[in-house]
Amino acid sequence: MTHTNERDTIFQKMQETFHFWQGLIHNPETSASVLSMFPRLLDTKGLVLQDFSLLFGAETAARLLEKWPSYKPKLIKEAAALVQTPLLQRLLQSARGEQVESSAAYHPGWDSDMSTLLLLLHILSPQPAGRKRGHKISARDVIDHLVVFHKSCQSLDEHLDSDERQQPYLLASGTTKRAISAFYIAMDKKLIPCQGNTSLAAFDELFKVHFVFSLNYDESLRSMYTFIQTTIYNIDVGSTKESPKLKELRAKLLHDV
Template sequence: MVNMVVANMTEIHGTSPSRTVKELYAKGIVSVFPQLKDPFSEKGYEHFYDCDSGTGYLAWRIKTIQKRASEDQPTPAQHKRCKGGPASERDVTEPELTDEQLKEAISLMKHATDEEVVRLKMKQTFVHRQRMVHDSHQSPDVLSTFTRFADVKGLIEQDFTLLFGEETSAKLLERWPTMFKEKTIEQSKGLSHISIELKKLIAESPQSENGDVEDWDSDLSSLLVYLLPPTSQGRRKPGRLSATHAIEHLVVFLKTGNSVQGHLQ
């Protein structure tokens, strides 16, 4: 009976129901089955759930479910072995430099004025950079070690191509305006829980004369903010950045000829 009651509780309230919910179920059991009431306790249902101590048959069953659920979750090491995703380590064919060659390449590219030399040295140090990216201790230093990402165009694209190949790296940007962007907006229209702000953004998503969605703009980027809401800044919920507030931090791109003053107004 306890298993059945907890199964119903977790289906409705999740695997971490509140104390009030657990106490309500405990009261329900002894009200439906008076013979199960404990005559020696104050309320008669503490053996099913005691709100003060957090113990009882219902609480113990919930802990068992939570423990099994956590055991089923993949560990960080298992995540690392999974195929796909940004955290996956992929095989690269680029040759790896010796420590001395690596130091020389990093020093040279920092002061090089020829962008072709920078691109070449960035390509040669790609394997080392990938190792840094997948090392939690070294990853924060990637941009300070390879400073030319900030001023030489195409270096991110070059790394992406070296990692995934020419064909894959070209697919995203090629298919975004003709496939992904329009589907993103279409999928958003079918959401079961949709805010007033999101409804407004969907309604205002710009369309060209032939019905196709136009190039990237602030409306579509705002829409994506709602579809992929900002994560909590720390564990405390009060630190969470709302989607409405996040929109104010978006970079807005204006087409040539648009009035900057008009946009600001």
């Protein structure tokens, strides 16, 4: 694989070695070196998607993109019932596809799908950071744990060098948040290019990275990721710990006519 640029060959060889490198991932002595041992993950789009499908099957792998159109308006409706803040109001406008004043303070600027995903963070309320009693991370702060905008004219390497995040997140590179030219999954100070060119498709890959590389969720995003995992993908339903708020939200969405 190291000496070929033929996409079909790379995909075939990664599939053939799937169980081998999954073994490396689950071995504490080798898990940190997987991206170095399999560098094609860093320059070949779609390998994460293939590996997730090998883990769970094509039907499960397709669920977010298939189900999102039915969940999206319900999530917008739920967010509209929350106590309104300037940030929440602008996210709601963006999620609905309404015009937002570009000069507005804290204008998030993301497209409709990403704005709706950020609304989900508000609905489920980010969890306290670490074990510091009484300290709660705000929805505005936790957004950077999920997605970071990067001006396409700036250096990606400089961003990675200065980045201290421990868990994977989306790096969206473009001229504005509504004009993204490429999405990457930033992990271990390396970039995995996303095959998807929309915010929803990129988030789909970000979610799947956690299972492909056997990673824990960022604590501040745990409720959001767990909702996506159990409610939309139907993965490990019943055996995954869920907050009462998450269970209530799922019940409302599934019974909302």
